[in-house]
Amino acid sequence: MSIPSSDLPPIETIVSDYHVPVMVEEVLTALAVRRGRCIVDGTLGGGGHAKALLHAGAKIIGLDQDIGAIGYCIQHVVVYAGDTVRLVQANFRRLDLVLQRLKIEKVDGVLLDIGVSSRQLDRAERGFSFQKSGPLDMRMDRAGSVAAADIVNEAGQDELARMFRVYGEEPAAGRAAHAIVDARRKGPIDDTLHLARLLEQVIPKRGPRHPATKVFQALRMVVNDELGALADGLEAAAKCLSPGGRLAVITFHSLEDRLVKNFCRETTLAQLDRPEWPAPRANPRCMFRAVNRKALTPTDRELARNPRSRSAKLRVLERTASNFTAPLPG
Numbered sequence: 001m002s003i004p005s006s007d008l009p010p011i012e013t014i015v016s017d018y019h020v021p022v023m024v025e026e027v028l029t030a031l032a033v034r035r036g037r038c039i040v041d042g043t044l045g046g047g048g049h050a051k052a053l054l055h056a057g058a059k060i061i062g063l064d065q066d067i068g069a070i071g072y073c074i075q076h077v078v079v080y081a082g083d084t085v086r087l088v089q090a091n092f093r094r095l096d097l098v099l100q101r102l103k104i105e106k107v108d109g110v111l112l113d114i115g116v117s118s119r120q121l122d123r124a125e126r127g128f129s130f131q132k133s134g135p136l137d138m139r140m141d142r143a144g145s146v147a148a149a150d151i152v153n154e155a156g157q158d159e160l161a162r163m164f165r166v167y168g169e170e171p172a173a174g175r176a177a178h179a180i181v182d183a184r185r186k187g188p189i190d191d192t193l194h195l196a197r198l199l200e201q202v203i204p205k206r207g208p209r210h211p212a213t214k215v216f217q218a219l220r221m222v223v224n225d226e227l228g229a230l231a232d233g234l235e236a237a238a239k240c241l242s243p244g245g246r247l248a249v250i251t252f253h254s255l256e257d258r259l260v261k262n263f264c265r266e267t268t269l270a271q272l273d274r275p276e277w278p279a280p281r282a283n284p285r286c287m288f289r290a291v292n293r294k295a296l297t298p299t300d301r302e303l304a305r306n307p308r309s310r311s312a313k314l315r316v317l318e319r320t321a322s323n324f325t326a327p328l329p330g
């Protein structure tokens with residue numbers, strides 16, 4: 001189903017100083033929103049997507065692991081939507097448990113808009129920004145036990161280098177790790193600008209991005225176990241969707257998109273084949289139909305309006321009736 005643009009809330013009602021939601025129109029179409037459908041927004045943020053979904057007639061269960069996002073949405077979304085929205089501070093990796101506690105068996109859609117919000121990035125005290133001085137924190141859930149400073153000051157040089165290479169895809173990972181270990185001999189590194197200045201000295205500037213971008217990204221991903229949460233969240237969503245229900249996932253960098261893409265392939269293939277098998281076998285994990293063959297990306301109009309949307313990719317799956325309790329054949 002496609003929702004005509006005229007039925008969308010005006011963009012100024014969903015854009016807030018908290019976060020500008022990306023690909024709103026595409027998300028509404030992806031989730032095939034109809035009046036009364038129950039959709040989980042697993043990444044509420046400033047509630048931009050949630051408001052658009054509510055406006056299109058959906059009921060919303062909104063999750064965010066950041067209590068600040070929940071507080072903001074109590075003021076800005078609940079007020080707007082009353083009892084058609086329920087908000088829970090939780091990690092979407094435990095979406096199935098959250099729904100169990102709310103006594104909701106199945107839902108019609110799940111939206112995951114992965115990553116951090118502009119509010120989290122922009123507030124120096126959250127520790128995500130390499131442009132402002134703040135505590136080296138980066139926890140989305142402030143009850144989380146490990147902050148970025150713990151990793152920067154305690155991890156071994158090899159471990160840091162591996163982290164920056166794997167999660168940041170930083171070519172100068174080794175040099176960055178060495179500089180950190182060297183600098184922390186003089187005292188702990190617990191300020192974002194301190195770390196950014198240090199990295200500027202050993203990572204060459206390539207293109208418009210700040211040299212610390214990839215190391216900060218890697219730290220953020222490790223602190224919040226972002227890839228682990230995403231992998232668990234996809235499985236949890238599959239358990240909670242009713243047949244015909246839609247899963248829409250927006251990612252912002254290649255590691256996340258690869259994970260989602262692999263999940264899509266693994267759960268949409270009807271048959272598996274291996275050279276050692278006499279014939280193809282049914283895939284016990286086949287539980288979705290791909291709605292789009294390729295990932296969707298923002299339009300030029302959106303890119304001009306919101307440059308932060310530039311790396312967004314939206315993938316959409318539809319739950320089929322088949323079950324997936326059997327393990328993959330050995």
Ligand SMILES: C[S@@+](CC[C@H](N)C(=O)[O-])C[C@H]1O[C@@H](n2cnc3c(N)ncnc32)[C@H](O)[C@@H]1O
Nearest residue numbers: 021043045046047048049064065066091092229
């Ligand atoms: C990109 S923002 C979402 C913006 C939102 N769609 C909007 O319209 O404002 C991502 C949000 O998801 C939250 N988040 C990220 N990973 C999460 C997880 N594993 N569980 C719950 N919330 C998460 C972050 O705290 C952040 O508020």
